[in-house]
Amino acid sequence: MMPADTRGYGSGLYDAPEGLNETTRNIIQVWRDEEEYAFVKKQCMHCVDPACVSACMLQALQKNEKTGVVTWAEDRCVGCRYCQVACPFGVPQFEFASLNPKIVKCEFCEHRFAEGKGPACVEVCPREAVIFGQRDDLLNVARRRLLDHPDNYEGKIYGEHDLGGTQVLYLSPVPFANLGFRFESEEAVPQAQQTVQEAVYRGFIAPVALYAALGVVMIRNRRAAAQEPEDDDPVRDRKGRKNRRER
Amino acid sequence: MKHESRAVGGRIMTVPFTILLAFGLIGLFLIGLRFVLGLGATTNLSAGYPWGLWIAFDVVTGTALACGGYAMALMVYVFNRGKYHPLIRPAILTSALGYSIAAISIAIDVGRPWELWKVPLMLWRWNVNSVLLEVAVCMMVYTMVLWLELAPAMLDSWRESSRPRLRQFAVKSTRFFDRALLWIIGLGILLPTMHQSSLGSLILLSGPRLHPLWNTSLLPAFFLLTALAMGYAMVVFESAFSHHVFGRKPDLQMLMSLQKAAAWGAAIFVAFRIFDVAARGAFTYALRPDRFAVMFWLESALFLSPLAFMFLRGAVPAMGSLVREAMIVAFAGALYRFDAFLLAFDPGPGWAYFPSVTETFVTVGLVSLEVAGYIALVKVFPILGGLPHPVTGPRRQKAIKTHPAPSPAH
Numbered sequence A: 001m002m003p004a005d006t007r008g009y010g011s012g013l014y015d016a017p018e019g020l021n022e023t024t025r026n027i028i029q030v031w032r033d034e035e036e037y038a039f040v041k042k043q044c045m046h047c048v049d050p051a052c053v054s055a056c057m058l059q060a061l062q063k064n065e066k067t068g069v070v071t072w073a074e075d076r077c078v079g080c081r082y083c084q085v086a087c088p089f090g091v092p093q094f095e096f097a098s099l100n101p102k103i104v105k106c107e108f109c110e111h112r113f114a115e116g117k118g119p120a121c122v123e124v125c126p127r128e129a130v131i132f133g134q135r136d137d138l139l140n141v142a143r144r145r146l147l148d149h150p151d152n153y154e155g156k157i158y159g160e161h162d163l164g165g166t167q168v169l170y171l172s173p174v175p176f177a178n179l180g181f182r183f184e185s186e187e188a189v190p191q192a193q194q195t196v197q198e199a200v201y202r203g204f205i206a207p208v209a210l211y212a213a214l215g216v217v218m219i220r221n222r223r224a225a226a227q228e229p230e231d232d233d234p235v236r237d238r239k240g241r242k243n244r245r246e247r
Numbered sequence B: 001m002k003h004e005s006r007a008v009g010g011r012i013m014t015v016p017f018t019i020l021l022a023f024g025l026i027g028l029f030l031i032g033l034r035f036v037l038g039l040g041a042t043t044n045l046s047a048g049y050p051w052g053l054w055i056a057f058d059v060v061t062g063t064a065l066a067c068g069g070y071a072m073a074l075m076v077y078v079f080n081r082g083k084y085h086p087l088i089r090p091a092i093l094t095s096a097l098g099y100s101i102a103a104i105s106i107a108i109d110v111g112r113p114w115e116l117w118k119v120p121l122m123l124w125r126w127n128v129n130s131v132l133l134e135v136a137v138c139m140m141v142y143t144m145v146l147w148l149e150l151a152p153a154m155l156d157s158w159r160e161s162s163r164p165r166l167r168q169f170a171v172k173s174t175r176f177f178d179r180a181l182l183w184i185i186g187l188g189i190l191l192p193t194m195h196q197s198s199l200g201s202l203i204l205l206s207g208p209r210l211h212p213l214w215n216t217s218l219l220p221a222f223f224l225l226t227a228l229a230m231g232y233a234m235v236v237f238e239s240a241f242s243h244h245v246f247g248r249k250p251d252l253q254m255l256m257s258l259q260k261a262a263a264w265g266a267a268i269f270v271a272f273r274i275f276d277v278a279a280r281g282a283f284t285y286a287l288r289p290d291r292f293a294v295m296f297w298l299e300s301a302l303f304l305s306p307l308a309f310m311f312l313r314g315a316v317p318a319m320g321s322l323v324r325e326a327m328i329v330a331f332a333g334a335l336y337r338f339d340a341f342l343l344a345f346d347p348g349p350g351w352a353y354f355p356s357v358t359e360t361f362v363t364v365g366l367v368s369l370e371v372a373g374y375i376a377l378v379k380v381f382p383i384l385g386g387l388p389h390p391v392t393g394p395r396r397q398k399a400i401k402t403h404p405a406p407s408p409a410h
Helices: A051-055 A082-086 A120-124 A135-148 A191-227 A234-246 B015-037 B053-065 B068-078 B082-109 B131-158 B164-204 B219-246 B252-279 B283-287 B291-312 B319-343 B357-380 B394-400
Strands: A027-032 A037-042 A061-063 A070-072
Touching: A051 A061, A051 A082, A191 B068, A191 B131, A191 B164, A191 B219, B015 B082, B015 B357, B053 B082, B053 B164, B053 B219, B053 B319, B053 B357, B068 B082, B068 B131, B068 B164, B068 B219, B082 B131, B082 B219, B082 B252, B082 B357, B131 B164, B164 B219, B164 B319, B219 B252, B219 B319, B219 B357, B252 B283, B252 B291, B252 B319, B283 B291, B291 B319
Parallel strands: none
Antiparallel strands: A027 A037, A061 A070
16 A cells, blocks of 8 residues: 555556655655755654744643653644744644644654654664764764764754754755755744743733723723713814813 | 714615625535535645635734724724714724624634634633734634624614513613723723734744745734724725715714824834834845835835825815725735735745635625625614714604713713
8 A cells, every 4th residue: 555645646656745744744855966965854853942832822732841852732722723834844734634633743753752762763764864862962973973074964963053953953965955954043933923922921011001001091081071061062062072182 | 972873774685785695605605615525625725824815814814904993992082082983883893793704714714623612711721922822812802892892882772672671681781881881992902902913923933934024023013003004994994885885974074084094004114114124134135026025015105105195185085085095005904914924924845825716705705794794783783973964764763862871981
């Protein structure tokens, strides 16, 4: 059986999925030009400060405090897809075809952790093209490799600082942009929004103060109006208001 | 203060009304289809464009077009311009309908609507960092506030009802509203201030994927400012509509002042925006020959043109030119919001979005129902002002007897 997410082209010819989709949490892509090529494995980056978690209304998406793994809980998700709007890597997938749609993303095989195992993709890789461990340890391994074989790599660990840092880290022989990593800014994605939100809503003081101020202003306005003679004639009524404003 | 509003009366099922209902029914049928077939089969939404027409138009743009109630409440109760009071009720009605349409659209758009009740109620699961949560809760409450703000219009009519139960209910409720309305109106100003600005913050989270001409920390301020300008513009448009359709003569002087506010608001927005783009060093993006620069300048030109028209035309414009200027402000605001949520949002190569037929006709149907609802409610309830003097006719005589409903600021 072909995997369910392969695309059919008419008469029984199939192709692999083009990228992550609602049945593909993990995919290996290749970039090539005339001289070089490089493979890249795409999955959830498990960001240090994940935009999807910041977006999620009811904490359906959560970052595990201990492991850092970003997971999704079905019973808290309304299917708003703000996580998809937020994720700069296009990771969370939504089952658009389903009437009970779920968010599909790599969860680092979290269910295997209890058995003392890491992600399955790491376990099956025969060449240690992907390795698994503590982020600090992985960074040390990466730095070592950059030092030992500077000619083999772009001089950078993608994910060390990019977009606030990710828990999936990459070394590459070709520029990261070629592999589809579009952003190399060091600011975490939720940063800009959270700065604004905190400035405006810190402690919810501003909205409460505004409400109180509105109340005071409106009560004063009402008192001022009550002191005016009640008048049915619209022409004189308007005149009366005009007078008051001139006072 | 005496309410200057009277029900329009007359037959509801007119030909235009029936046509609107027909479009509404098509929309409702397609909504049914969405729930039977799913979002994938009925929309062009994708992982690249998870939000489409229903969010960008019905919610983000539609609620801004429904800011007339907010804008007028600010004018009458905070800036204390009591003379605008006759324009409040129709503005509140349009807002209540517009926000209700947005609420329905959200329920259609989310993939798991049966979980929606948890958003306002499961406080212990709230992610207080989620701007969408703030917008959602705020909008839910505000939609209810709008209907409460409109309730006095219905109570005015029900106090005259021939059914004693309804009359009794209306008299009792009126006492409640006499005391509470001020605080309800306060919420009616606070909540849109919060969520209309937060609609801008909302798309800020798409961060590096949002085009630099739109991506700014001032998005919330810009969204709030344009919402107010659109609100005043829509009140002008509505008044002209009511004049044309129901023969209620608006006070041209008032509409001129409102349009003036809208035009200045729009122009101030452009000034701030260009300054902001320059300050962020993003101005080179506005000079590139691409669709982003084109839309940026088109938005700016549209926002500025009503002010230019205002200076070019005579001091006392024809109703027609006033309405045209108002519609330009509303359209410019709509375009700005659309662009911020769809055009300026770049999910990367390989993704494209154009609304499907179903998406389009659901929106068309909902807007048709909104207009139909407006027509029906102004015919039944005392909402529209602008009555010819002296008031004649049995129906209007009856309405005159309506109790003076003491309301705040009067």
